Amino acid sequence: MTMLILVLVLSSFLGIELIRRIPSQLHTPLMSGSNAISGITIVGAIVATSIEGQWASVLAVLALLAATINVVGGYVVTNRMLDMFGGKKQRQGGKP
Amino acid sequence: MSDGVTPTGALEIASCVMFLVGLKLMGKQATAKLGNVVSAAAMLLAVVVALLATGVDFAVISVTVLIGALIGGFAAVRVKMTAMPELVALFNGSGGLASLAVGLIELLPDREVALTSRITASAAVIIGGIAFSGSIIAFGKLSGKINTKPIVFPFQLTISAISVIAALVIAGFSVASDSAFWLLPVLTVLAIWVGVLSVIRIGGGDMPVVVSLLNSYSGVAAAFAGLALHSPVLIVAGTLVGASGLMLTNAMCKAMNRSISNVLFAGFGSAVDSGTGAQQTGEVKPINPQDTYALLEAARSVIIVPGYGMAVAQAQHAVKELAAHLIENGTNVNFVIHPVAGRMPGHMNVLLAEAGIEYEQLAEPDDVNPTMETIDVALVIGANDVVNPDARDEQSSPLYGMPIIEVDRASTVVVLKRSMSTGFAGVQNSLFFRNNTRMLFGDAQKSIAEVAGEFAAD
Structure with a gap:
């Protein structure tokens, strides 16, 4: 558990550093993109289908359904948004 | 490991x-x-x-x-781009629901998991439940299915506090006992109830903040589920979302010069009908599309300030056409976007990008405010609170202190509006009564198309 908590603490610092100074133009895609990532519970839901018991099965299917909607919907809608941003000519040589 | x-x-x-x-x-x-x-x-x-x-x-x-x-x-x-915020809220709610369900599985009787896993699982249930119901309420408010004004009733904060404490106590019991199945539905209902209570009291104007915060919650819930399941990838991904959501929430709060606790607990905008800053009366000066055309035709420098009204009227394509005419006419055109314009962070940018407006034409308030006097015409399309000069001048205004786009300092302001109703925050706007302000009433898309039509006929 100690190692897992360490992972959590370090990731939270990383998350803060990564998102510092994002141009406001990208706020919406960033939010819906990270919203899709929060569907990562899909992993827990998949593993939970192996657990015996009526209630566990019902909850696992519910979790899996909800997480899949979150993940697939989130990524698709973010992609749609970013398509519009890049739809016309990008700034000349804008690649870093 | x-x-x-x-x-x-x-x-x-x-x-x-x-x-x-x-x-x-x-x-x-x-x-x-x-x-x-x-x-x-x-x-x-x-x-x-x-x-x-x-x-x-x-x-x-x-x-x-x-x-x-x-x-x-x-x-x-x-989904239409204008309805994007609602949909993102719904997706976020389903993420919260997933973490809630996974947390519940770990708390089921006879699961024989470690105590630390049960503790973190109960945290996933509570935070996931709040993210779930909060997002559903946010969806309702964003889509207008629920009253967008803050819903405040007596002792609300006390009831919220008691509900949170009750949830924590029940969580404690269900962690301690691995046979008390009946505690789990109680815990779930309490978590959902807390989420509802927290979000109904927040006004529609603050939704960009709330949506970012709920996004952060669903990430944190996933991270706790990860701790319960000993899954590093769940922890890392969940925490990244949690931390980035908090940063975004913070950025939104800064853009409104408000603290996060003020957004969450103040019931902002609920008491405005009864006074504060709403005294301005007087004559507004209407203008028709033809005169607007004449103003714009003679202008050398124009800024366009879009708000949610532009989204509602689906006017972004007409606006793009008008901007093209202006540029052709030799006018310098910039779109000035307030960070909290619209219903989610960056909402206006998405809509303008959809219409094909160049990234280079977009500006932030700080880019134009210092040189506002050089602007001949400021065209305000369906924006209200973000151009309200009371936020700068009137200490009694609920908006006081919020950084605004100071269009009132431009030579002429043309405000497109359906009626004289207040903005999403429910606050009166003295901009409409100023000498250099003209009101172009009607559907924004029709009005803009008419003005653009004058250019085309020229």
Whole structure:
């Protein structure tokens, strides 16, 4: 558990550093993109289908359904948004 | 975590790294799309690793995932860009629901999991439940299905506090006893109730903040579920979302010069009808599309300030056409976007991008405020609170202190509006009564199209 908590603490610092100074133009895609990532519970839901018991099965299917909607919907809608941003000519040589 | 790295462990590490890289790439205009793809690939990899676990039920998984993917994908492809905030709120709610359910599984009787796992699972249930119900209420408010004004009733904060404490106590009991099944529905209902209570008292104008915060919650809930399941990839991905959501929430609060506790607890905008800052009366000066055309035709420098009204009227394409006419006429045109304009962070940018407006034409308030006097015409399209000069001048205004786009200092302001109703925050706007302000009433799309038509006929 100690190692897992360490992972959590370090990731939270990383998350803060990564998102510092994002141009406001990208706020919406960033939010819906990270919203899709929060569907990562899909992993827990998949593993939970192996657990015996009526209630566990019902909850696992519910979790899996909800997480899949979150993940697939989130990524698709973010992609749609970013398509519009890049739809016309990008700034000349804008690649870093 | 034992010694040695298993193949699945290595894949899981790769997935974590890809999430990090993806998020990093999403922070730059040029690489944002690639970032989203990398992040989606990370998710796919994490799912593949999970499928390798022993005993998972492939039949159930494939059917459920297919149904979920169809629902989510269909909604994402069909949604109009103006309705984007509602949909993101709904997706966020389903993420919260998933963490709630996974947390409950770990708390079921006879699961024989470690005490620390039960504690973190109960945290996933509470935070996931709040993210779920809060997002549903936010969806209702964003789509206008629920009153967008703050819903405040006596002792609300006290009731909220008691509900939170009750949830914590019940969580404590269900952690301590692994046979008390009946505690779990009680815990779930309490968590959902707290989420409802927290969001109904927040006004529609603050929704960009709330949506970012709820996004952060669903990430934190996933991270706690990860602690309960001992899953590093869940912890890393969940925490990244939690932390980035908090940063975004903070950025939104700064843009409104308000603290997060003020947004969450003040019931902002609920008491405005009874006075504060609403005294301005007087004559507004209407203008018709023809005169607006004459103003714009003679202008050398024009700024356009879009707000949610532009989204409602679906006017972004007409606006783009008008801007093209202006540029052709030799006028300097800039779009000035307030960070909290619209219903979610960056909402206006998405709409203008949809209409094909160049990234270079977009400006932030700080870019134009210092030189506002040089602007001949400021065209305010369906924006209200973000151009309200009372935020700068009137200490009694509920908006006081919020950084605004100071269009009142431009030579002429033309405000497009359907009626004299107040903005989403429910606050009166003295801009409409100023000498240099003209009101162009009517549907924004029709009005803009008429003005653009005058240019075309020219």
